[in-house]
Each structure stands twice: as structure tokens, then as C-alpha cells.
Amino acid sequence: MLIRKLLLPVTLTSVVVMAGCVPAQPQPQKPVLTPDAFSQRIDALQEQLAGQCNVQQQQLADQQALSRSLRRDVREVGSQLRQIHAEMERPAQPQAVEACKAVTDNPILDKTLLGRVEWVGFPTISSYFKARIDTGANTSSLSARDITEFERDGAKWVKFKLALRDDGKYFVSGDRDKWVEAQVSRTVTIVQASGREERPVVSLLMTLGDIKQKVEFTLNDRRDLTYPVLLGRRFMMDIAAVDVSRTFINARPEYPGSAPSNEAAKDEDPNEGNRD
Numbered sequence: 001m002l003i004r005k006l007l008l009p010v011t012l013t014s015v016v017v018m019a020g021c022v023p024a025q026p027q028p029q030k031p032v033l034t035p036d037a038f039s040q041r042i043d044a045l046q047e048q049l050a051g052q053c054n055v056q057q058q059q060l061a062d063q064q065a066l067s068r069s070l071r072r073d074v075r076e077v078g079s080q081l082r083q084i085h086a087e088m089e090r091p092a093q094p095q096a097v098e099a100c101k102a103v104t105d106n107p108i109l110d111k112t113l114l115g116r117v118e119w120v121g122f123p124t125i126s127s128y129f130k131a132r133i134d135t136g137a138n139t140s141s142l143s144a145r146d147i148t149e150f151e152r153d154g155a156k157w158v159k160f161k162l163a164l165r166d167d168g169k170y171f172v173s174g175d176r177d178k179w180v181e182a183q184v185s186r187t188v189t190i191v192q193a194s195g196r197e198e199r200p201v202v203s204l205l206m207t208l209g210d211i212k213q214k215v216e217f218t219l220n221d222r223r224d225l226t227y228p229v230l231l232g233r234r235f236m237m238d239i240a241a242v243d244v245s246r247t248f249i250n251a252r253p254e255y256p257g258s259a260p261s262n263e264a265a266k267d268e269d270p271n272e273g274n275r276d
Contacts, residue, residue: 068254077210111239112209115246116273119264120229121207121253125162125180127172128253129229131208132273133242137232139188139201140215143222147200149184156184158200163221164228171228172258188218209250211239226272247272 120131145163149156159181164171182202190197199218206215208231215235222228236242243249252264259267 111241112211113249114208114236114240114242115249116242116244117227117247118208118231118250119248119252120231121255123205123207123255125178125204126255126257127162128255128258129164129171130227130272131229131231132227133231133236135233135236135242137230138234140217140232140235141222141230142204142217142219143225143228144180144219145221145223147219149200152183156200157181158184158202158219160219162228163223165223172255185216190218190220207253208240213239244273 114133116133118131118133119128121128143163144160147158147160149158151157159179161177161179162171164176182204184200185203186201188199188201190199197220199220201216201218203214203216206213215231217229222230247270248264248268252261254261
């Protein structure tokens with residue numbers, strides 16, 4: 001018993017000493033964020049945000065292009081819609097002869113109504129201008145400068161630049177000094193007090209409201225006049241009627257880089273056309 005009592009403290013001491021010798025388990029170290037790693041993360045985040053912005057900008061550009069295309073389509077079929085509307089409003093006639101007579105009695109129902117001044121667009125030039133509607137003139141006219149004749153494939157052509165005044169943003173400025181080329185359809189002789197002048201006539205695609213067709217223009221410098229475009233009887237015959245008491249009945253066209261059509265009112269004066 002005495003030996004057992006003496007050995008018990010020794011045994012407990014050995015167990016405690018052995019327990020203290022067990023090696024501690026290493027704790028996992030937290031990763032250290034270095035300045036280079038932080039900079040790389042910021043660069044990656046900036047690239048990700050820039051990519052998202054580019055996608056959104058492209059989607060917006062696509063939507064705007066689609067909107068412009070839809071507006072052009074609506075203008076092109078406008079005459080058909082107007083004719084259908086007129087037919088729906090017209091009272092039914094018992095006989096086809098009476099229906100034809102009703103149309104004859106209202107000859108302007110199927111014509112585009114124009115004011116004495118209108119916006120016109122030139123798709124091949126990608127610009128719009130103010131035009132004076134002149135029923136007293138036979139041929140239409142476009143203001144041009146640096147008119148140079150040349151020959152192409154045996155045909156007579158001209159190249160020219162638009163002759164525009166500096167008194168307003170009534171055109172797409174980026175196309176002001178661009179060369180325009182067109183084939184000469186004929187030549188007219190103008191008799192003035194200063195003498196006789198030969199002017200080339202070219203055919204250019206033009207839009208006005210729901211009208212879209214090629215129109216013949218004589219080329220001459222109109223910078224001393226108010227309007228760069230004059231529309232005469234040849235253009236209006238059988239397709240348009242004029243209300244001289246009104247201006248800008250039809251919307252201004254839009255082109256890349258041009259002002260929106262809904263902002264045209266600030267460039268429109270209801271008293272225009274009473275001069276020039």
C-alpha cells in the first residue's frame with residue numbers, strides 16, 4: 001500500500017508531462033491582399049463595367065436605328081393610309097360611276113398638302129433643307145457652287161458642293177463641303193438682265209412628307225436668296241396641293257448626325273415665305 005501511494009503522484013506527473021509534449025496543430029493563415037493583387041482586382045472590375053456599358057450603348061444605338069427605320073416606313077406608306085382613310089370617310093355610292101364622280105369633285109383628296117415653306121430631305125446627300133414652294137416657277141432649283149462638268153461612260157455628269165448661307169442650322173453641317181455627283185439630264189437657258197446663262201439640270205432623290213421620288217433641279221448659287229431649295233410646278237403636278245396660308249405642314253426628315261425631327265419647331269417661323 002505504501003508503494004502504491006508513492007507511485008500514484010509519479011504516474012500523474014508523467015501523464016501531465018506527456019500531455020504537454022503533444023505538438024499543437026498549425027492554424028491556416030489568411031491570404032494577404034497585396035497592392036498588386038488589389039490593383040488587378042480593380043482593373044478587372046473596371047473592364048467588366050466598361051463591357052457592360054458598351055453592350056448597353058450598342059443596344060441603345062440599335063433601338064434608335066430601328067426607330068428611324070420605322071418612321072421612314074410610316075412616311076412612305078402615308079399616302080396609302082390617307083387614301084384608305086378618305087375612302088372610308090366617303091359615303092357609299094350605289095354605282096361605280098357616281099363613286100368616280102365623287103373623287104373627281106374632290107381632286108385634292110389623294111394629294112399631299114404643302115405649305116408655302118416646307119422641309120425637304122435628300123437621302124443621297126444625307127441632309128435636309130428649307131424649301132420655298134413656288135407655283136409660279138416651272139422647274140425646281142437647288143443651291144450649288146463649284147459646279148464642275150465631266151464625262152462618265154460617255155454621259156455628261158457634274159459634281160458640285162452645296163451653296164449654303166451661315167444664318168442658321170437648317171442643314172446637316174457635316175455634309176456642307178461634301179462633293180455631290182449627278183448625271184446631267186438636260187440643260188436649260190436662263191435669260192436675265194445680265195445676259196443668257198446655261199444651267200445643268202440633275203435628277204436627285206428627294207423626300208417631302210410622305211412623298212419620296214426623284215426630282216429635277218437646276219443648279220445655281222442661291223446664297224443671295226433666303227431658301228437653298230425652290231420647288232416648282234413640275235414637282236407638284238398631280239401629287240401635291242398648296243395651302244399658302246400655312247408653313248411646315250410636313251415633318252422634317254432625320255439623318256445620322258442631324259437634329260431630331262421633334263426639335264424642328266425652334267427653326268421654323270410661321271411668317272416664312274412672305275419674303276424672297
